[in-house]
Amino acid sequence: MPIFKITYSGRFKRATLYNYGCNLNCAWCSYRLKGDAQPEKFLSPDRIREVLQRLDVQRVHFVGGEPTSCPDLPEIAEFAHDVLGAFTKIGHSTGFNMPPEHIDAVSISIKTLSDGIHKKYTGVSNVRVLENFEAMHRKGLTVDASSVLIPGLVDKNDIEQIARFIADIDPEIPYHVIGYVPVPGAPWRRPTSKEVKEAEGLARRHLGYVTSSCLTVEDFLYSQVRDVRYKSIRVA
Numbered sequence: 336m337p338i339f340k341i342t343y344s345g346r347f348k349r350a351t352l353y354n355y356g357c358n359l360n361c362a363w364c365s366y367r368l369k370g371d372a373q374p375e376k377f378l379s380p381d382r383i384r385e386v387l388q389r390l391d392v393q394r395v396h397f398v399g400g401e402p403t404s405c406p407d408l409p410e411i412a413e414f415a416h417d418v419l420g421a422f423t424k425i426g427h428s429t430g431f432n433m434p435p436e437h438i439d440a441v442s443i444s445i446k447t448l449s450d451g452i453h454k455k456y457t458g459v460s461n462v463r464v465l466e467n468f469e470a471m472h473r474k475g476l477t478v479d480a481s482s483v484l485i486p487g488l489v490d491k492n493d494i495e496q497i498a499r500f501i502a503d504i505d506p507e508i509p510y511h512v513i514g515y516v517p518v519p520g521a522p523w524r525r526p527t528s529k530e531v532k533e534a535e536g537l538a539r540r541h542l543g544y545v546t547s548s549c550l551t552v553e554d555f556l557y558s559q560v561r562d563v564r565y566k567s568i569r570v571a
C-alpha cells in the first residue's frame with residue numbers, strides 16, 4: 336500500500352494519488368529537497384476507493400516516486416477508469432515498467448540516451464526505459480516526455496539527442512525541458528534561463544510541442560501554492 340496521500344483540485348476536477356518509493360535512485364532527485372522519509376501511514380485500496388467515490392473527478396493522476404511500483408495501481412486504475420469514468424494518467428514515471436491496463440496516459444522522464452551515465456547516476460540501464468517508451472506509444476497510450484537539463488552532466492546537446500529519439504517515434508509527442516534544481520550533496524549548478532531556452536530551441540528543431548521550465552528551489556518547494564496548475568487540497 337505505498338499510496339500515502341490524495342489531493343484534489345476542484346478547478347480541474349483532478350485527484351492526485353501520491354506513491355512512496357522509486358525504482359531508480361537519481362543523484363539529482365528533487366525529492367531530496369522535500370525530504371524522503373517513509374510516510375507513517377499508507378492508504379488501503381478500500382480507503383482510496385471511498386475517497387475517490389465522494390469526489391467529483393474527471394481525472395485521476397498517479398505521481399511518485401514511481402507509481403508502477405505500487406502493487407495497488409492496477410485495481411485503483413481500473414476503479415478510476417471503469418467505475419468513475421475518469422481519465423487516468425501516470426504523471427511521473429521512470430518508464431522502467433510498462434503501466435497496467437486502465438491507464439490512459441503516461442509522462443516519462445527520459446534522463447539521457449547515454450547508458451553509461453544512466454547506469455552511473457540512476458543505478459539502472461536506460462535500455463528498457465527507451466524500449467518501453469516506444470512500446471507505450473505503439474500501444475496507443477498518450478505519452479509525453481521530459482528531461483532535466485543538468486549543466487556538466489546532461490547538456491543542451493544531450494537534450495537535442497533525446498528530442499531526436501522522440502521525434503523518430505513521433506514528432507508530435509510533447510516534450511518538456513526542466514532546468515535542474517540543485518539538491519543537497521550533488522555537484523551540479525542550476526542552469527540559467529538562457530541555457531534552458533537554448534536547449535528548448537534545439538529540441539524544437541525536431542519536435543512540434545516543446546516547453547521548458549527553470550524553477551528556483553523556492554519555486555519548486557512552493558509550486559502547490561504559487562502555480563494554479565498544482566493548487567489542491569489534501570483529502571486523505
Ligand code: SF4
Pocket residue numbers: 357358359360361363364365366399400401428429444
Ligand atoms: S525517477 Fe524521479 S522520483 Fe525516481 S529517483 Fe529519479 S528523479 Fe527521483
